Amino acid sequence: MPENNTPVIFPKRILLLSPYDAVSHRYWHKGLVKAFPAIEWTVLTLSPRYFSWRIRGNSLTLGLGYQDTLLQPYDLVIATSMTDLSSLRGLVPALTQIPTILYCHENQFVYPAQENAVDSVGAQVVTLYSALAADCVVFNTLYNQETFISGAKKLLGQFPDGVPKNVISEITRKSRVIPVPLQADLFFKIKPTVSEQKLQIVWNHRWEYDKAPERFFSAIAQLATKTRNICVHVVGQQFRKKPPYFAEFYQKYADIVGQWGFVDSREDYHQLLANSDVVVSTALHDFQGISIQEAVALGCIPVVPDRLAYPYLFSKAFCYQSNIDDVEGEVDTLANRLYQLVVAKQENKLPQAPEMQEWYWSSLKEAYASLFTQVCTSLTKYEL
Structure with missing residues (x-):
């Protein structure tokens, strides 16, 4: 000093x-x-x-x-x-x-x-x-x-x-x-406007390999064999070159897809987050995870791997067991966690999202x- x-x-x-x-x-x-x-x-x-x-x-x-x-x-x-x-x-x-x-x-x-x-x-x-x-x-x-x-x-x-x-x-x-x-003033006015029986799942990251989209899509594919009572929103920044998993997933699972692609309007994007139940990360690389934090601030339950910055941000209850080398095992764990949340929503027992005021x-x-x-x-x- x-x-x-x-x-x-x-x-x-x-x-x-x-x-x-x-x-x-x-x-x-x-x-x-x-x-x-x-x-x-x-x-x-x-x-x-x-x-x-x-x-x-x-x-x-x-x-x-x-x-x-x-x-x-x-x-x-x-x-x-x-x-x-x-x-x-x-x-x-x-x-x-x-x-x-x-x-x-x-x-x-x-x-x-x-x-x-x-x-x-x-x-x-x-x-x-x-x-x-x-x-x-x-x-x-x-x-x-x-x-x-x-x-x-x-x-x-x-x-x-x-x-x-x-x-x-x-x-x-x-x-x-x-x-x-977090620029919380941008979404204070946003309130949920849709009440859906289906579990609203959002994946809101850059469409690049380091966010491991293939792990997310594999987990959703596995989840879809148990229930179609889900709606999946895949949004985020895109580039000229993007992994092929996106087009492959959309072609096969269009019936459970909601919002798809980049959302130009910040207000519309925040409204989507406010209307969603769960935000998912499968990232191999994240130092703070602002996209996850914004979604949680707007009421989404985080479902994130217990690696990278996430264990520093959220309690163990919101982190699923990760394994960089065992992709199949990690996909199984994520799919099971999401299925638990599908059941919890049907029973009106979804947990509350963590408070995020300390990040504002x-x-x-x-x-x-x-x-x-x-x-x-x-x-x-x-x-x-």
Whole structure:
């Protein structure tokens, strides 16, 4: 903490860098700007594509392509962990004079292998150097922080020589956990409008392999052999290339499908969640699970694997036993859990969804305000 005689400083101008501006990153920084309207924000983003180039080349793109913006007078810089911060500070030395927070939505140490097949070590080194270059490192969940630290430790242990002993302790010293807050004001007005006898199940994730859609579809196929008293909504962000399981499932099980595909309107999407009973994850990779959290905040019962960030978010009652290597066993477990909920709805005994107020902006705004003040007041050396 700053000394008693140190003036307390709250930033008036903040530069926010999001060089791989994925959906969850936009969700976060739009929430920040809305939560602190008195701050003069400059938000600099790059599109979320060409991952390998973007994570290694963003310092070049930003440092030389947006130098006029970067050289403006700021009180604080907030950069996502996709930012090659050490290189950017080298290209624009003026940035080294501004207190800087690195915000980690994810880390490169626990992605499924296929995701980073091109250059996983390169991406890991970038984020490691960025964490060392920042004055404060913030993780969205304890799971993210723990896997970053353990992954970085493992990576450093593979290098032949020249690794200082205090790398991990330095990052740990200046790190903390503050989640991405839920923009609850967007769905407070949403109320359930449909009362269906069928169990309304929603799967609301990116249509990509790391969300393991094939596990979900296999579980629903198994469930459908026991009951058709279900309605399955499959929504979420889509890309030009998507796993074939989606088209195959829709063709075979169209009679139990409700909403299918991306929902353009946020209000319509939130209404769908409010009208659903259950939200399911089969993910192989999730650091906070905002899509699950939003659904739960709108009343959905979470049915999530006991891996990744989920055991940090929900009690055991909402986590089914997972096994990355035993797909068939995991599918059986998920299908059985969903069947139990079908029966529970028929008997009017569905459990209540967990409370989510602690994840709202109303609960987390003060943590962000305190973070900004502490980093700006203490500059680069402070006790967390």
